[in-house]
Amino acid sequence: MKEITVTECGVSATIERHTFGSGSPHIFFTGGVHGNEVTGIWVARRLADFFAANPPVKGTVSVMPQVNPAAARCMQRRNPFDGSDLNRIFPGDPDGTMGQRLADAVWCETADADILVDLHCCGQHGLPYILSIYGESREVRELVRQITLPTAIHSEGTSGQLFTEAVRRRRQAACIIELPSGVCGGAVNVQVGEQCLAALLDMLRARGVVSGAVEGDEPAFYGRLLDAEAPRAGLWSPAVRKGESVSAGQVIGTVDGEPVAAPAEGFVMSVMPCAYLMPGDTWVMTYIQPEA
Ligand SMILES: [Zn+2]
Numbered sequence: 001m002k003e004i005t006v007t008e009c010g011v012s013a014t015i016e017r018h019t020f021g022s023g024s025p026h027i028f029f030t031g032g033v034h035g036n037e038v039t040g041i042w043v044a045r046r047l048a049d050f051f052a053a054n055p056p057v058k059g060t061v062s063v064m065p066q067v068n069p070a071a072a073r074c075m076q077r078r079n080p081f082d083g084s085d086l087n088r089i090f091p092g093d094p095d096g097t098m099g100q101r102l103a104d105a106v107w108c109e110t111a112d113a114d115i116l117v118d119l120h121c122c123g124q125h126g127l128p129y130i131l132s133i134y135g136e137s138r139e140v141r142e143l144v145r146q147i148t149l150p151t152a153i154h155s156e157g158t159s160g161q162l163f164t165e166a167v168r169r170r171r172q173a174a175c176i177i178e179l180p181s182g183v184c185g186g187a188v189n190v191q192v193g194e195q196c197l198a199a200l201l202d203m204l205r206a207r208g209v210v211s212g213a214v215e216g217d218e219p220a221f222y223g224r225l226l227d228a229e230a231p232r233a234g235l236w237s238p239a240v241r242k243g244e245s246v247s248a249g250q251v252i253g254t255v256d257g258e259p260v261a262a263p264a265e266g267f268v269m270s271v272m273p274c275a276y277l278m279p280g281d282t283w284v285m286t287y288i289q290p291e292a
Helices: 038-053 069-073 098-109 138-146 162-170 190-206
Strands: 002-008 011-021 026-031 060-064 115-121 129-132 151-154 173-179 220-222 226-229 234-238 251-255 258-261 266-271 275-277 283-288
Touching (some): 002 098, 011 098, 038 173, 129 138, 162 173
Parallel strands (some): 129 151, 151 220
Antiparallel strands (some): 002 011, 234 251
């Protein structure tokens, strides 16, 4: 195990890197870019445990399970020293603030990876999915096809994210996996974590890094995430559940008893549970549509 320590103005953060095997392909897993996204950290640690007991049959596997340790200590998304969202500032800056220095350290460590999978969480209410700019790279699409989770979604491609910068600047095959968290801060969704681990081992089997046959099915490819908002604040009561399909105009719930209609047809990824919606924060559902 290698430790990388980043220091700024007398405070420091230390990141663990675990490396198994040698040669190509080099497959790199990162977790905890956002400190409170613990299901991703849990999966990354399980991968490190797996390869400690079962070295790669071929190639190299690297794992950095918790790349933003101060944010994890505070159980928050952003780095507490500079308030940065680490996944908006890649490739970072070795002479910048703590977040920029951490991003630079992760960017440098991952420089020679062929494949980069960054493990995140998408809140409590959603389904897991693979997020990538698969439309920009054949290699990315091939990687995503091999990860046997049910759903692959096209990213907005916001710059400064580890996976988008890795694809565009270094031509690496990179993606994010978004996993639901448990029911409170610091809680792991173990069931989904196990599902993700199995899907990643399938990708590694397809690449000859882990022995054995692929067990799961390829994902279905969808376009971008779309949000449905209630027309106003009030008491929201949902009438649909994640994993259901909706048609345009279908009643998806009510606000103070008034029906709220689905803006378009789609597959429901995430739904607000029964809750009081506040003005300016009226999100009720996220849905997707098959790729065009
Ligand atoms: Zn995240």
